[in-house]
Amino acid sequence: MRAQEITFLKLVQGDKQFQVPLYQRTYSWGREQLQRLWEDVGELVDQHLSGDTAAPHFLGSVVLAPGQIQAGGVQRWLVVDGQQRLTTLMLAFTALRDHLKDHGETRAADRVHRQILVNEFHEGLDHYRLLPTQADRDAYTACVTSRPQAGGGDNVGAAYRFFRGALTEGHEATADQRWVGAVENALKDLLSIVEITAESGDNVYRIFESINNTGVGLSQSDLLRNYVFMLLPRRGERIYRELWLPMQQSLGPKNLELLVWLDLVVRGHHKTKQSEIYREQQKRLQPLAGDEDALQREIAQLAERGQRFLRIVEPQRETSLPLRTALERLMAWGGQVHYPLALHLLDLVDAGTTTPDDAAEALLFVESYLVRRLICQTPTAGINRIMMEAPKELETDRTAAEAVRRFLSGKRRRWPGDEELLAAIRSKPFYWSGRPPQRSYILRRLEESYRPTEPVDFAKASLSVEHVLPQRPAQAWFDLLADEAEEGQSPQELHDLLVHTLGNLTLTGDNSKLSNHPFQRKQQILDSSALRMNLEIASSERWGKAEIMARADRLAERATILWPGPVGGVKPAAAEEWAGWAQLRAALVAMPSGTWTTYGDIAELIGSHPVPVGSYLGSNSSVIGAHRVLTAEGKISAAFRWPEGSDRQPPRDLLEGEGVRFDPSGRAHRTQRLTAAELATLLGKDVLEGAAEDPLPDNENTAAAERFRNQLQEHCPEAVPGLLAALDFWRAQGGHLRYGQHEETSCFTMLDAGTTHTPNLMWPFAIYPISGTVEVVFQYLKHRAPFDDTEQRRELLSRLNKIDGIELPEAKLELRPSFPVRVFAGHSDAVCDVLDWFVHAVALDLARRG
Structure with a gap:
């Protein structure tokens, strides 16, 4: 060897x-x-x-x-x-x-x-x-x-x-x-x-x-400890007992590893990776070999910094109320991006060079920086580097708060100003921004800004994000939107542009009750809410574009007060490209071959309108994947042109070569279309629509099952016997059913495929009785054995596609393609055969894993 x-x-x-x-x-x-x-x-x-x-x-x-x-x-x-x-x-x-x-x-x-x-x-x-x-x-x-x-x-x-x-x-x-x-x-x-x-x-x-042995290797902090105490032959035992061991016990292994890395970052070594901690600390400490006094001071300083780090990860330890509140808010936001700057600020507080109030204000600017970027969907690339550079780059002749604000206001650090924030709140699909806890946090802070006399205890309340205009609306909602649609714009297109914006979202504990009811019914439920923002919505006479935009403006006004902007209210430079176009290009590159999308889907994704999307692609048709954007009917736009002198094939020929099918009238096959939600998923956005990780509590399952059957009987009566027979078959195979909280009462075919030590809950189908669709949830299966193997997902797709009425494109093996519920009307037995294969595939994998 x-x-x-x-x-x-x-x-x-x-x-x-x-x-x-x-x-x-x-x-x-x-x-x-x-x-x-x-x-x-x-x-x-x-x-x-x-x-x-x-x-x-x-x-x-x-x-x-x-x-x-x-x-x-x-x-x-x-x-x-x-x-x-x-x-x-x-x-x-x-x-x-x-x-x-x-x-x-x-x-x-x-x-x-x-x-x-x-x-x-x-x-x-x-x-x-x-x-x-x-x-x-x-x-x-x-x-x-x-x-x-x-x-x-x-x-x-x-x-x-x-x-x-x-x-x-x-x-x-x-x-x-x-x-x-x-x-x-x-x-x-x-x-x-x-x-x-x-x-x-x-x-x-x-x-x-x-x-690839299963032994547990030494961590970076283990290596550093062994190295340091090798250099302390006389005092090592005492220093370990008095300084290192208490620090190690109070922090725990993961936080100790973080501390040793953060110690380097706040010293100015901001390019150090966590995988290189030992090498960098060894290089820094090596000149002190032989000087046990100096090494003892280093360990004492690290232990003191460890106590400050504990105040960041456990803010209740902080004695200053304003500083504790600022730290609590950043912990609620989640992630570790603020750790370097927060630790540096606590260093300054404990050294007496800044006050707790000043540090709290500085952390408010950090929170504002993170929140505004999320709302405006500013790309997150580089944000860790920015926060790691901050301790070294802050101006020292100003207050900490002023120094942090000026640093984050730097031209290349992209802190959105008020004008950009307002535009984003009005148009961006906020529901696809960041992670679910961060979206809930922003709504919570907006609710708290009403300063109610009896505030909600958010720690105990079980609240989720609610779309007032539903994601899957009944016809009455479309009738309302038809009055406000622009010329050439369908009610569905207007709905898609509004539904995920911040002006249409709120927090509620009554998500399943609100469902996709007409607004008048939602008013009655929201009117009994303890949340001031819900009472404000309930006071509206109707809920359409005008009301959503008006609420967006009110929330934007509150947001600018809650989260102060950069110095001078920095605006993008006149020559600076709008961020939405970069997102458009990223979405087109992310599209698998054999798929297409529409100008409206792109507009919904980036917070624009189909017309400017068409204009942009018309003048930038060299953009990768531009030929995959079609009209709402699935036709190639008559205005589409390749750049002059291009030798590229006509768009239809290219698309057919990639696997897109067209009917005789020139319409691309609808099953191969990627919706805005699917594009968002491909871009790594956390799209929660219809996700089974948010089921109703078990004690509500019986009532939900009845609602599901009633909705199914109303909207897909011909499929009821076959679908219910298939669900009975699923239960007979050891599966169970869960019902979702979102708008219509969705049903998930769940299977517990885990071991005693490794839970592995999975589900092949999500069934929507009002829209009449059955989603095949490859998006979730790809993270669960044995369907984390592409071939297993491809086999599931192949077996389903043999059933009349099911056409799932292979290009959607990462997504959630769907087929009509009506398939169960004539082919329930065939679907049951596929479910039987699914259960056996899981059982074989479980047996293999022991």
């Missing part, structure tokens, strides 16, 4: 092929792992462009075993371990090649293709430097060979689309012409891999087991 550290370029160069054995699992990296890798690449690129010496980033190891060598052929290597890293990097290079090609850099694109992706002088399967498992092979080779199907709905396609989007966004965000070249350099030469190659006869699987 031989091991060496090597760059990715040196690993893959030459006439060689890396073969993933057919028995290995399919490619499984998701957005979280891809984002982490891209952030690491971004740091290497920044260092390179700033002239700093960029140390290689260690990516991990690959274990290779020699395969057959054919005369005149390629050297084959079996990938025993590391296929996820290899596949990811190959897909990153595929996206880079296509990005270069789109920007006219044909020679650079050709270089990447020949140097990394293929064995230039070999044909057939030997042509590919990486050969994934058979399950992933078509999707991967479609990307490498630039076939129209590249970027499909599986994990391989999703990774390719992720890198296409990341490259597009990164290129748009920088004015440096060297940026793309720096990305290529980082991917080729600055990602370090340990190549472990076995000799013939070596037991490669024993090597694999030793690398």
Whole structure:
């Protein structure tokens, strides 16, 4: 066996092929792992462009075993371990090649293709430097060979689309012409891999087991502790007992690790990654070796900082009421992004160089910065870096609050001013912003701004976000909206532009009672609410566009007071592009091949209107995926034109090549359309519509079941016998039913597929009786074994598609495609066969996992 550290370029160069054995699992990296890798690449690129010496980033190891060598052929290597890293990097290079090609850099694109992706002088399967498992092979080779199907709905396609989007966004965000070249350099030469190659006869699987053993490794703080106390031969035992052990016990392992990292950040080492804590602290402390007095002071300072950090994660420890309130609000907001700045401010308070009130005001500006960016849907990229830079960059000749406000108001730090905030509240789909707790937090703070004489105890109240204008409205709502729709705008399009905006959202504990009732019924329920904002809504005579916009303006006025803006109320520069267009481009790149969307869906997603969306794409038709945006009827717009001189195929030919079907009248097939909610999901937004993680309490299930049956009987009477028979069959197989809180009484076919130690609740279907649809929830199944394997989801899709009336596009293997409830009218037995297969597939996986 031989091991060496090597760059990715040196690993893959030459006439060689890396073969993933057919028995290995399919490619499984998701957005979280891809984002982490891209952030690491971004740091290497920044260092390179700033002239700093960029140390290689260690990516991990690959274990290779020699395969057959054919005369005149390629050297084959079996990938025993590391296929996820290899596949990811190959897909990153595929996206880079296509990005270069789109920007006219044909020679650079050709270089990447020949140097990394293929064995230039070999044909057939030997042509590919990486050969994934058979399950992933078509999707991967479609990307490498630039076939129209590249970027499909599986994990391989999703990774390719992720890198296409990341490259597009990164290129748009920088004015440096060297940026793309720096990305290529980082991917080729600055990602370090340990190549472990076995000799013939070596037991490669024993090597694999030793690398992936189940032992718990030492944490960064463990390594630091061992190093420090090695330097304290005389005082070590006493210092450990008096300082280190109490700190370790009060913080716990995870918070101690965070503290050791934050200690570096607030000292000015803001580029330090959490994986590099030990190395950086060792470098800082090494000059003190032999000076036990100095080392003792260092540990004492860390322990003191640990007590301050406890006040951040447990704000009730803070004695100053204003400062405690500010810390509590940031903890309620969630996340750790504020930790470096909060710790620095507590350092200043305890040193006597600022007051608790001043630190509290500074933290209010941090809260405002986070809230305003979320409401305006400002991209989150770089926000961690900004907060980590703050302790070092704050001006010291001003109060802490003023210094923080001025720092966050910097031109490139994108703190939205009042004008931008108002526009976002009126038009952006707030319900898709941030995470659910953050959306609830903003509504809670707005409610508290009414200063009621008997405030609600939010800690005890069970409240959820309610759409006053429902997500799935009955016809009476559309009749109301028809009076306010603009010329050429349908009531449905107006509904979609309004429904998720902040002006239409409130908090309530009566979500299931409110449902999609007419406004008059909602008024009666809201009028008995303890929340002032609900009483205000109930006082309206009707609820349409005018009322939603008026409420948006009132909430915006409150928001500007609650969350003060940047110094001078910074406005985007006149030449600065509106952020919605960047989101439009990201959405089009994220679309799997074989799908299409409409101008209205894009408008709903970005908080605009179909007309300006059409105008933008009309003048920027070179945008990747522009041909996938069609009219509301699913037709190619008569105004669509490729840029002059383009040799691209007509849009319909391109779409058909990607797998989109058209009827004789030129309409694209409706099942292949991506709605605004589906686009938001692909962009990583937390879209909760109809999610089964928010079921009704078990004690309300009986009444909910009756409501579900009544709604089903009213709206889909012909499907009632077949659907109820299928639900009985599901229960007989060991499943159970749950009913959702959202608008109409949805029904979820639940199955507990977990072990004693590992819960694994899953559900194949979500059934909506009023809209008459059955969602197949691939979006959730992809995170649950065995359907985290793309092939298992594809098999489920294939079995369902054999039933008349069901047409689920393969491009939606990450989403929630649907079929009509009426299928149960004539094919209930066939659906039951699929459910039976589903239960057996889960049982087999459960048996395998023990």
